[in-house]
Amino acid sequence: MKRFQIRTSLLVALGAALASLTILVWRYGADTEVSSEKIVVATVVGLTIGALYSLSATGLVVVYTTTGTFNFAHGGIGVFSAFVYWEIVENRTGPELPQWLGLLLVVLVVAPALGVAIDVILMRRLRDAPLVVQLMVTVGLMVFLLTLTGQIWQADKIRGVSFFWEGQGFSIGEQKVAWHRFANLVIAAIIAVFLRILLFRTRMGVAMRAVVDNRDLTALNGARPGALSAFAWALGSSLAALAGILVAPEVEFNPTNLNSLMLIVAISAAAFGQIRSLPLTVVGGLLIGLLESYNREWIDLGADFPFAGRAVAPIVLFLVVLALPQARLSVGRVSNNLRPIERTTHVWEGAVGAVFIIFMGWAIARGALHFLVWDPGEWSSVSLNKGISAMVLALIALSLVPLTGWAGQVNFAPLAFAGFGAFLFLRLGLWFGVPDTGGTGNLVWLPVIGLLCAPLGALLAVFAARLSGLYLALLSLAFALITSNVLFPHPQVFPRVHTFPSPYLDVGLFRIDFDSRFSFFMLLMTMFALGMFCLVVLRRSRYGRRWVAMQDSQAAAATVGVNVIWTKIVVYATSSAMAGMAGVLWATSKSTVDFRDFDLLNGLTIVLLMAAAGMSFPVAGLFLSFQFVFEGLAERLEQTGNVGFLVWLLKDFLAKFGPGMLAIGMVVNQRGAIFEMGKGFAPLLPWRDDARAELAAERATKREAEIGGLGLTEPFTSEAVVGLDSALGIVDDVTPGAGYRHGVARPMESTHD
Amino acid sequence: MTDDALVAEDIDVRFGGLQALTSAAVTARSGEITGLIGPNGAGKTTLFNVITGHQVPNAGDVRLAGRSIRGYGVHRRAQLGLSRTFQKLEAFNSLSARDNVLVAAEMTSHTRKPGQLTDSILARVGLTDVAEITVGTLPTGTARLVELARALATKPRVLLLDEASSGLTEEETASVGDLLKQLVVEDDLAVLLVEHDMGFVMNTCSHIHVLDFGQIIAVGTPEEIQNDKAVRGAYLGVES
Numbered sequence: 001m002k003r004f005q006i007r008t009s010l011l012v013a014l015g016a017a018l019a020s021l022t023i024l025v026w027r028y029g030a031d032t033e034v035s036s037e038k039i040v041v042a043t044v045v046g047l048t049i050g051a052l053y054s055l056s057a058t059g060l061v062v063v064y065t066t067t068g069t070f071n072f073a074h075g076g077i078g079v080f081s082a083f084v085y086w087e088i089v090e091n092r093t094g095p096e097l098p099q100w101l102g103l104l105l106v107v108l109v110v111a112p113a114l115g116v117a118i119d120v121i122l123m124r125r126l127r128d129a130p131l132v133v134q135l136m137v138t139v140g141l142m143v144f145l146l147t148l149t150g151q152i153w154q155a156d157k158i159r160g161v162s163f164f165w166e167g168q169g170f171s172i173g174e175q176k177v178a179w180h181r182f183a184n185l186v187i188a189a190i191i192a193v194f195l196r197i198l199l200f201r202t203r204m205g206v207a208m209r210a211v212v213d214n215r216d217l218t219a220l221n222g223a224r225p226g227a228l229s230a231f232a233w234a235l236g237s238s239l240a241a242l243a244g245i246l247v248a249p250e251v252e253f254n255p256t257n258l259n260s261l262m263l264i265v266a267i268s269a270a271a272f273g274q275i276r277s278l279p280l281t282v283v284g285g286l287l288i289g290l291l292e293s294y295n296r297e298w299i300d301l302g303a304d305f306p307f308a309g310r311a312v313a314p315i316v317l318f319l320v321v322l323a324l325p326q327a328r329l330s331v332g333r334v335s336n337n338l339r340p341i342e343r344t345t346h347v348w349e350g351a352v353g354a355v356f357i358i359f360m361g362w363a364i365a366r367g368a369l370h371f372l373v374w375d376p377g378e379w380s381s382v383s384l385n386k387g388i389s390a391m392v393l394a395l396i397a398l399s400l401v402p403l404t405g406w407a408g409q410v411n412f413a414p415l416a417f418a419g420f421g422a423f424l425f426l427r428l429g430l431w432f433g434v435p436d437t438g439g440t441g442n443l444v445w446l447p448v449i450g451l452l453c454a455p456l457g458a459l460l461a462v463f464a465a466r467l468s469g470l471y472l473a474l475l476s477l478a479f480a481l482i483t484s485n486v487l488f489p490h491p492q493v494f495p496r497v498h499t500f501p502s503p504y505l506d507v508g509l510f511r512i513d514f515d516s517r518f519s520f521f522m523l524l525m526t527m528f529a530l531g532m533f534c535l536v537v538l539r540r541s542r543y544g545r546r547w548v549a550m551q552d553s554q555a556a557a558a559t560v561g562v563n564v565i566w567t568k569i570v571v572y573a574t575s576s577a578m579a580g581m582a583g584v585l586w587a588t589s590k591s592t593v594d595f596r597d598f599d600l601l602n603g604l605t606i607v608l609l610m611a612a613a614g615m616s617f618p619v620a621g622l623f624l625s626f627q628f629v630f631e632g633l634a635e636r637l638e639q640t641g642n643v644g645f646l647v648w649l650l651k652d653f654l655a656k657f658g659p660g661m662l663a664i665g666m667v668v669n670q671r672g673a674i675f676e677m678g679k680g681f682a683p684l685l686p687w688r689d690d691a692r693a694e695l696a697a698e699r700a701t702k703r704e705a706e707i708g709g710l711g712l713t714e715p716f717t718s719e720a721v722v723g724l725d726s727a728l729g730i731v732d733d734v735t736p737g738a739g740y741r742h743g744v745a746r747p748m749e750s751t752h753d
Numbered sequence: 754m755t756d757d758a759l760v761a762e763d764i765d766v767r768f769g770g771l772q773a774l775t776s777a778a779v780t781a782r783s784g785e786i787t788g789l790i791g792p793n794g795a796g797k798t799t800l801f802n803v804i805t806g807h808q809v810p811n812a813g814d815v816r817l818a819g820r821s822i823r824g825y826g827v828h829r830r831a832q833l834g835l836s837r838t839f840q841k842l843e844a845f846n847s848l849s850a851r852d853n854v855l856v857a858a859e860m861t862s863h864t865r866k867p868g869q870l871t872d873s874i875l876a877r878v879g880l881t882d883v884a885e886i887t888v889g890t891l892p893t894g895t896a897r898l899v900e901l902a903r904a905l906a907t908k909p910r911v912l913l914l915d916e917a918s919s920g921l922t923e924e925e926t927a928s929v930g931d932l933l934k935q936l937v938v939e940d941d942l943a944v945l946l947v948e949h950d951m952g953f954v955m956n957t958c959s960h961i962h963v964l965d966f967g968q969i970i971a972v973g974t975p976e977e978i979q980n981d982k983a984v985r986g987a988y989l990g991v992e993s
Contacts, residue, residue: 344849542859542867549845549856556843556900558827559805559836560907561860 042297048181050289051188054282057269059239066208066232072138075263076145078244081111085245115237116230136611140663149255161248268317307485314481321475350536354529361525384517390625391524395582397621398531403575405616408551410473413480419598421580422587441501450577457576461569488595503588535618605659612662614672630655758783758943759911764813773799774967781943788954791964797947834910838900846889857906878902893920914946930957
């Protein structure tokens with residue numbers, strides 16, 4: 001089995017090597033761009049950067065193999081550490097330290113402390129959590145760390161980290177090699193050897209690898225799982241920090257950029273080693289470094305694809321995940337999912353909810369409820385714009401409900417579909433509408449665009465069909481990155497100068513315009529309510545049932561005759577169509593659309609908030625308004641001249657850190673907010689006898705657990721009695737366990753004076 | 754022999770260096786319950802997985818009503834009338850008992866009214882009272898019955914039951930046995946079951962196949978099997 005997997009990686013490596021060779025040879029024939037000198041330079045640069053990638057990736061692999069957690073916050077830890085290093089060494093906060101001392105301080109103290117804190121506070125509680133929750137928490141942590149870094153070191157000035165041994169080097173023949181580049185290679189090699197010895201040659205390493213397979217058994221054999229996992233996290237964080245600090249001088253030094261380098265490349269390299277094999281991971285890192293370097297040097301796709309270089313690692317990731325050995329429909333593997341034991345919403349409840357949402361949208365925006373709350377009345381156009389942004393995101397988020405919430409297909413790329421929809425709308429506008437504007441504005445096109453977007457989802461489904469869990473998440477991640485770095489930045493996709501006309505609906509004799517902000521907001525509200533209602537109906541249909549069944553057990557779904565692959569294609573296409581239509585509304589809500597709108601982090605924020613709210617509930621989409629609600633409130637406070645602290649709390653803290661923190665909060669609240677809210681709220685509804693019965697049953701079990709109705713939850717043992725006695729000071733000379741051994745409680749004799 | 758609803762022949766399965774099945778063969782006839790027994794690790798579940806298509810064999814052929822279904826996917830075999838339950842419970846945990854069965858009924862192409870089919874099956878298996886309860890919260894025994902009901906809703910011609918009685922009480926086991934006997938006669942169904950409860954096997958099955966170390970070591974009626982030396986050897990570790 002293992003040999004087969006290694007063969008797959010080697011196959012991909014061979015393919016990549018062949019591809020680069022072909023390009024080199026082709027370019028060599030084409031012109032004289034390729035000289036042996038240039039090849040040496042590109043190779044040296046590629047290898048030395050690749051060494052850092054390897055370093056970062058091995059950290060990811062160490063944490064995964066020893067704790068079973070795939071750490072999406074790996075890059076975030078590296079970024080944060082690199083900025084701390086900058087603060088200490090470059091900004092000279094505190095005593096002046098030489099570079100090497102600052103490096104040691106961050107790598108051996110700050111980063112490990114952060115890692116241990118993450119393990120103790122968060123990850124330990126997630127040991128038995130479903131994969132989706134684990135993923136969301138680490139992604140949330142990543143977003144949190146990036147926000148934190150961005151808030152502490154605001155983008156108000158340009159920062160830079162200098163190289164070690166700046167400007168010094170040695171020569172190989174004609175070629176000068178800087179010391180720091182050489183050092184990268186040496187450090188990566190030393191670390192790789194060190195890790196290899198640690199994990200395979202030491203008792204501790206063997207225990208670390210054993211813990212992930214069977215924690216309890218390892219503990220029985222005398223290992224301390226807690227200490228081991230803390231050590232693994234400390235080690236992983238150190239590696240992230242080291243890689244982050246060493247990469248920093250090479251790149252534009254800002255959190256997002258550094259993170260994408262640290263994380264995406266590390267993920268790709270780790271996937272190359274199947275997140276298991278350290279040697280292959282190192283090879284993967286070097287390979288990506290080389291490919292990026294060769295790409296920069298020779299495969300210049302020109303101004304049309306300005307960010308294609310960033311797609312090298314995602315493309316490798318995509319290919320590696322696809323080349324992985326085929327996962328069979330596994331029988332008997334418990335799908336550890338924590339879908340809420342939910343009651344399927346009735347159609348009439350969906351209808352009432354939809355009408356209620358439209359009404360509330362109208363009432364709040366019109367200020368009709370101002371007698372109830374302190375809200376001073378009708379929304380300004382600023383607030384309306386915020387409302388519009390929120391509802392657009394909510395509509396995109398709805399697309400995740402059938403795909404991830406029901407069918408269990410983790411998708412990090414909702415914005416890839418939305419962006420595709422926006423693009424199609426723009427194109428159709430150019431072909432069929434007014435030439436100089438984007439889109440026709442006519443919403444009759446919406447369903448057409450939905451239909452056109454469906455094949456894109458189906459395409460991803462074809463790739464994703466045999467994957468599940470982590471690899472599925474990684475595939476969608478790669479997909480999101482490839483679209484947002486290669487496809488969308490192309491100037492023909494979202495031209496710089498274009499304005500979307502205000503939308504209207506032209507059907508039959510009627511033409512309804514949505515040219516005011518309020519009417520557009522109400523259009524979106526209605527769309528959301530309609531979408532929600534449709535989802536409720538869909539969930540009750542045979543398709544909804546089939547999708548949920550497939551998530552529960554693919555093997556069983558197939559044995560009752562469900563074609564799993566085809567079903568996945570349908571659900572991906574549905575989701576893609578929904579996101580595409582939402583993308584059109586997003587485009588029309590803004591006058592211009594930028595490719596940056598569809599980048600990975602924005603998409604992840606949507607996924608995070610949905611997960612924290614509860615992915616299987618359509619109404620969770622309203623959670624996307626979260627950030628805007630806080631911002632809106634802050635503005636109101638500012639207008640009324642209210643306290644600065646509250647404004648800061650709302651605008652700079654809650655609105656910014658909220659998504660990450662909510663996702664991290666899934667550590668405690670794994671089923672999502674809507675479920676917990678519903679649990680408390682449903683018994684109040686007059687027709688929900690079932691919820692009241694459930695509540696009563698729950699209370700009854702709780703009462704039963706209390707022994708004898710005394711409010712005790714544990715049996716009263718003789719040891720406890722002794723402990724109690726000694727605590728109360730009513731113990732005479734009876735040593736614990738001697739007189740009370742048989743659990744016979746003696747009559748209490750007070751020794752108080 | 755036209756009444757052989759299911760024939761598996763010369764099945765070889767290797768997992769790396771481990772030979773899980775060696776030219777294993779099993780036959781199930783319509784209107785009969787056939788048993789497949791053997792010690793732990795003999796390859797019973799692997800043989801089931803080969804028959805239903807969850808496991809691709811290294812060699813061998815499976816025929817359903819005389820027609821080879823080699824290379825068919827799991828769902829196509831199901832549509833051709835092959836259904837099963839699982840050793841480790843594989844119910845749709847977040848759906849209600851009724852929806853579990855309904856998903857299967859809706860996939861049955863010749864059913865005009867999946868709702869009716871579902872309700873009649875639920876009644877027959879005795880699940881009407883728990884129809885609206887989420888299966889994940891039901892006790893294991895009841896969830897097994899849901900799996901059985903779900904398998905029946907596909908209107909199978911061949912039904913494979915992997916340890917149908919584990920987790921059931923004695924009474925439940927007896928009633929499942931009665932139900933199966935009824936079903937095979939009324940619906941002309943072929944049932945192949947893997948079972949550890951020997952009493953259950955001897956009472957319900959008309960033919961029994963014994964699997965040991967991936968090979969069929971005996972085939973016969975319950976009486977023949979009980980008196981078979983090789984079988985005793987396999988179970989009791991006596992040299993035969």
